[in-house]
Amino acid sequence: MTDQAVGGGQLPPEATGRPVGGATAASSRRASGPRRDDATVPAPAAPPATARIAGRRRELKALRADIERTGLDTLTGRRGTRSRVLLIAGRPGSGRTALAEALLRELAADYPDGVLRATLTGRDGEPCATDAIARDLLTALDTDAPPGAAEDELGELLRGALAGRRALLFLDDAPGAEQVEPLLPDVPECLVVVVSQGPLTGIPDVRPCTLGGLDRAAAVEILARYAGPTRITVDPSTADAVAEQCAGQPAALVLAGGWLAARPKSSLSDLHRALAAVPLPEGVSTAARPLFRAFQLAYDALPKPAARMLRLTVLAPGGLVDAHDAAALAGCSVATAGPALQEFAALGLLRPVAGQDPADAVPDGAAGHPQYRLPGCLAPLVRNLLEAYERSSDIQLARARMLQRTVRLLVSCWAMSEAPGSPARLKVAGLPRSLRFPSRAAAGDWLRGHRGTLLDAARIAVADGELDTLDRRLMAALTRTLLAHQGPEAAAPDLYALHELVLEVAERRRLPREKAAALLNLADLDVHAGRTAAALTRYRGALEAARAAGDAAAVGRALESLGGTYGELGDWQRAADWYGRALELRLAQGEQADAARLHGRIGGVHAQAGRWGEALTAWRAAVGTCRRAGDTAGQARAMGELARVQECAGLPEEALRICREALETVRKAGDGQLEAVLQLRIADTLERLGDPAAARLHREAGERLLEDHPE
Template sequence: MVPKDMLISGLWGDRPPNTAEQSVYTYIAGLRRVLEPHPGTRGPYAVLVSRSRGYALERGQMQVDVADFERHLAEARRLHSAGDHRGGLRALDAALAHWSGPALCGVPGPFAEAERARLEELRLSAREDHADTLLGLGLHQEAAAALTDLAAEAPLRERTRDLLMLALYRCGRQADALQTYMDIKRLLAERLGVDPGTALRERYELILRADPSLARVQDRASGAKAPARPPRQLPRAASVLVGRAEELVRLRSLLSPWDGGPPQAVVAITGAPGAGKSALAVRAAHASSSAFPDGQLYVNLQGATPGGERLKPIDVLGRLLRALGLPGGAVPSEEDEAAAVLRDRLEGRRTLILLDDAAGPEQVRALLGLPSGNAVLITSRESHAETDDCVQLVLGRLLRSEAVTVLAKLVGAERIAADPAAADRLAHLCDLLPLSLRLAAARLAERPDWTARDLGTRLEDRRRTLHELESGRRAVRSSLELSYEGLAHGGELDRLAARTMCHLGVLHVASLTPELVSALLREPVDAAERALGRLARAHLLEISGPGRYRLHDLVRLFTIELADARLLPEARKDALMSALGFYGATARHASTVLDPHRVQLPWPTVPQRPLALTSADEARDWLEEELPDVVATAAQAMQSEDDDVARLGAYVGFSLMWQLTRGAHRHEQRDLNRQALAVGERTGDQEILSLAHGQFAHALVNLGRETEALLHQRAELELRRALRDRFGEMRALGNLGVVLLKLERYAEAREGAEAQRAIAREIGSEVGERHSLLIRVVACRELGDLTAAMSLLGEVLALAQAAGDRYHESEGLALLSELCLDRGDPRTAKSYLERGLRLAREIGYRVSECESLAMLARVHRLLNEPARALAYAREALAARQRSADENLSRLAEDELRVIETAFPELRATREVPPRAALTG
């Protein structure tokens, strides 16, 4: 429904004539004479119908050429993305066939003017896309002819000239292609006083030197390799986006100027939570996508995610660079360097970057200052007025008519139109904010027996709710409470979904699975799955992957408050303890399935059963996918003032020992065990203190802080002896040996390893005996006793192979290869390293994998096989990319530098620069 005042504003703007309303009636009558199937009769009308204070076209009665045109354009983009260029060409032909002259020709007024400009831009972009597709299919003559006409019609469009230059060149008309550039350069200087953009200048230089990259790349049907597709990362645009027409036109004019000039460098959409910033940004990005042929990138910065951690600028830079085709190993680890690489990567390109949910200007500052032709679109709750070269759009409330339309689209036009006054009142009670309106509509959808007046009356009766709807976060909280109440008073499944919402606030994790929610609720997994599905249908959760869900950012905050308000302290504790029990039990079980020879740290008895994981692949996938959430849960629990919760949180952290070790997650291991130490000291729990000292020492020694690690490792040994725990004492002696080796105190390390082996034999610990032998091998080698080291190594390899312990066997093979290198036998070392590498990869030990690859590079260097050496060095760099261990980084890069020094001819082929970014 379009109100009369909107029609008047669209036709005459801010200064309508006194006869405007009468003129509208006259025009409506004229339209009816054309559109109605029975002209001349006076109502009821079938096509153009009257509504309260406005008019509407009956759905299904009209076919609009603009809608058909835009539908064909969308289909063309979809087919092009799928690689069906011929299908895309047919869709573009169908789209352009709708045009027979200027849009809305002769229609005056601000609405027609803006719409005419929008449609004309779409038409010109579609013609450019059509020519671009012809080029992709090898139809250069046809493309050149179409682009010549288009350049005459729109002489200042740089993309048209760019494509025309390429088409002419591929037709063998190099001179004409160069003249096309000179023509546009002259026109731009004469009419606008500017020079051609970077893309045109770069195309001119390539044509000038007849660069081979300009040659036609065959399509898939020819069997040749197709070029890499530019990134298209934008989320799907919201299906319901009412209003914001003025803002959308403004954004499009900034991102895709009507005159074909470069886009605004930075555009920020700011406003209150629930104002629809992200939805508008995504829609504007899609609408302007044709102006950015080199890609559209998207990153959720999580700046206002309750309970979540906002992304760091260096992490965002890494994501963008990888999406632009930079190998992961080549991403710099320093923020300034990574930003410089991003600018270099985007030089001469036209790319749009959408940074959603920024915490503030500081989070995005390093991502700005991009070359001309690129644009950054930001959404944020914080003002970006201080950001350089930024145009800020502050998003306020919807117009009343727009808010009512939102309700009509979500609930049904007939239901809302039945009582327009009540719909108007409900829109104002929702403060005209899109999120509040959506949630109110969800209540109506869940209760088909309610009218708009019924829901409005409920809101008015809750004076506190009405007050909270007036601003900011409170508007979201009260709207969410409406949805919760609707579930809590519904059927059995709705009530279960409401109880699930309460329990979700107990646990601050990024993602949810039915198994985790089952533990929280102490309900069967299928019940948890149905409850999550119900919440997803109510748009209170979103599906983030198969069997995985994610809370909307604002809903997360509401569930935290809901848990505090609706659950007793005992219920919150029970839910958190259940989740901890599930996480810890499953982590231990998964580690055992992945490597049954690794001894798990002590674990208290819990009623929760671990997830059924039967294969090493399942175990590895679960550990890698769930690790961030398990770490977050353990950390959250250890901050609790409840000793029971804090102690179980510490044990959950201990359950991750082997996964943190395998993946070289040193910082997580350090932080978790620092917290566990505090829990042990606070509660006086000697077992937790002992385990935390040992695990903290393990993390410190891998972070290069061996002196600190020694203090904690000795503390664990003393506690184990005080507890008369022989197995714990044996394990502590072994870990002490590792620290002493790092400190180059080899004689002490050997002595401690002998004591460890004595206890291991006493208590029957085969794994302890193997560990002690490995310590002694390293100590003897460093002390110069290679004969003893070789003898001990043979013993430990025999024991590991007999037990099937692939980790100790891999470690032993690595040491054996080092001894072979000590004796000047790189060829034998090579065979041992290749066996050890296979074992390390089978069990997922990143440290062993990277070390083996670096040593293989060294071996092939010594064998005077530079190509193989370089390949292994690069593979080692790629392996360390999956690890946050800086020691591995130095090991791989040092070997690469040695290879390049020994074989200078290889430097020109280097692909991975030193000090590339490390990711965990």
């Protein structure tokens, strides 16, 4: 997901207007001329994302007034049941996100439950899945949602979580009403601010605040803050001409100002001529020309290595990049990547991520390297350059280096969940400091904070549909790390998303083994969420795929899972049938322990159905299989279950005899807890047979064993 404004018309808080030393940029030249890699001059500091914006006071006032405006519901005499929606409409690069952030800062005090943020367009320019956005918002509200829940269910949960709250909901870069409407709260106490390029047709009572270019004074103010007031003062007419040349678009003005600020000896006339000299390719619309020219001017001034690094930033998962990420993508050192990112930010090509805390959980050696984001309005331009200048093999290599770093970070994060001194901890101790975490808590915080980026990395890894070794390592490492730090319950939604990714690729590439594994994992999560019908369909699909792949283990797991799911539904006959098929497979493979377990499951479902004869036959088979396998404890447990079924079948004397035999068997195994259970079962049976004295002795013995062998 990407932000939409380069600087957004935001101004740096410094009032001096002079460049601040830092990164480097190439010397002044015509945009269409050859690149010069050797000349360097000081570049300005990038404006922080929380700085005030230039102009837009009229728009802010109109938006504030729109909050209090009488709605259609009120006019008809009905109190509004949904939140008011404010729409800020404009082209990418018009400063629409910056205006929304300024509005949110002004309104924050009136909404004590805070601001919820979501970007509805992904890194690749495609609309984000609404269910994923709803789940992220629920996570921010500390509300659990079942894994694999449908969009409608998540929407209801989100509306329920917002009921009784007074919060701001900011939906950035919305493709249309279809993505916005399912996320709208049903409470008038909340306020929704939406940024979009066009109207939200279909959502009632929405009046857009449409952004055009900045007025002359605000546009010149942006140029002055970047280039310094002196050059504006000595040539105000050219400053106006540059503002007009940029069509008052904040993104274009920031890029033009950054170019000029990096060249203290250049004038506004030089900037004006350089912008005019940028050639325009066919198909660029009139409205897009100012931003294209300003971006191309800034890009062409970069040294070749820096230009390549900028192109590769579009590959970064989640649209976020720091010095280590950039170094991995470009195949250079962190010492080279860090200053280059600072230069990009100074020129308006990247935006520093707002709200970064130096104490944020990061690996030891990654502290002090801030994150940056490629603005959404520039992402298509950078992506076009990547496709034009980079070979597909080089792009794959850059992705592989980035993926390798992500895998190593995940392995390090997982290792911190292991005990100190464990082999995993000792192995991680040999990694570079930039890949090591100071503590388990820091590793867990990093995992939670980078969840979206890691899931995006997984999506990138399978985008081409080739589950090669590195992709498999990423999926395995991410799954293991989520389970280690969050546990099965908390990690289930993210695991569901990962298994869906694997399934998508497996189906597209016709990989039956991977398809079977993904379907089995998804079906298990469906069962846990109560979606048994969906689970049955997936288990059947997994069985078919596993048979096609010749994967006996997956076939057995699918057969058993089908039996268990039918058992959950109370369809005991089908449950016994599927367990029986799994039993045949285990017996054919000589897996005695699994065969004994399946005999027991068959006995259990027959007992649930009241078919005592079949249940007794199955449990006797389980006892015999355990005896042949030399599993004394398993034999005793099976005998105990056999006795329970005999008692239910009206054979208490036979049940007592089997229990006593089981008691002798379990004493050989040395399982004190199981011995206690059998003693208590014998006591219950003796009471039913009318022998309370003997029952009391066995009960006392069982209770003593439980005290000596607690769970």
